Amino acid sequence: MVRSFALCLLLAMLPLTVSADEANIQGFDNLAEEQRYRELISELRCPKCQNQNIADSNAPISKDMRDAVYLMMQDGASDDAIVSSLVDRFGEFVRYNPEVDRRTFLLWATPAIAVGIGLLVVGGIVIRSRRRGEQGASLTAEEQARVSKLLAGEDRNNRS
Structure with missing residues (x-):
């Protein structure tokens, strides 16, 4: 009786387990926008975690950055504008592949x-x-x- 109750309880809680990747996905109108969002958040580095992208990081700053990317996408910003905005705010460090210029x-x-x-x-x-x-x-x-x-x-x- 106790085993069946524990099994039912575990099965009831199963839908509550959401992977970090699924939690990062906002509501998008089409698959292309969702894919663009995934690519953007995977190529930006978390300023707190040092070597983790904002898609994989659970740090509050990463959540803020993911939200900023989502909002800028909803406003119609291009990928370059989104990345530039985050680089202006957090520095060149947030890019995994910095651009080639005098400094780099x-x-x-x-x-x-x-x-x-x-x-x-x-x-x-x-x-x-x-x-x-x-x-x-x-x-x-x-x-x-x-x-x-x-x-x-x-x-x-x-x-x-």
Whole structure:
């Protein structure tokens, strides 16, 4: 009897469990607007959570940002206008992919610079090793005689 009551209670509460993704979706007239909303909230970063988009974040600031996106969409704002508005309010940090400009050029150029420096270092090492190989390991006559003795096993006790 207790088990069946617990089962009925769990089944009654099942519709109350809503995923965070479903809770983020506002009322839209068509599927295209809903998809546009999902894309916008997934490409904007939560200022509080640091590495979570506003679609996945449960922070109050993320809810405010989702509401702002929804209201701007209802007012007919373009995607660029919505993102620009949120960037003006919260800073460039809210973008996962910041635009390339004077301030972010180094951010975008760093990988290419690092690869270029790595190639220069590897090239320098290869060139230096080839030059050493071309010069050869030429030994003096005395060193050559000592090597011959060592290889023959004669110079074990006569080390200088």
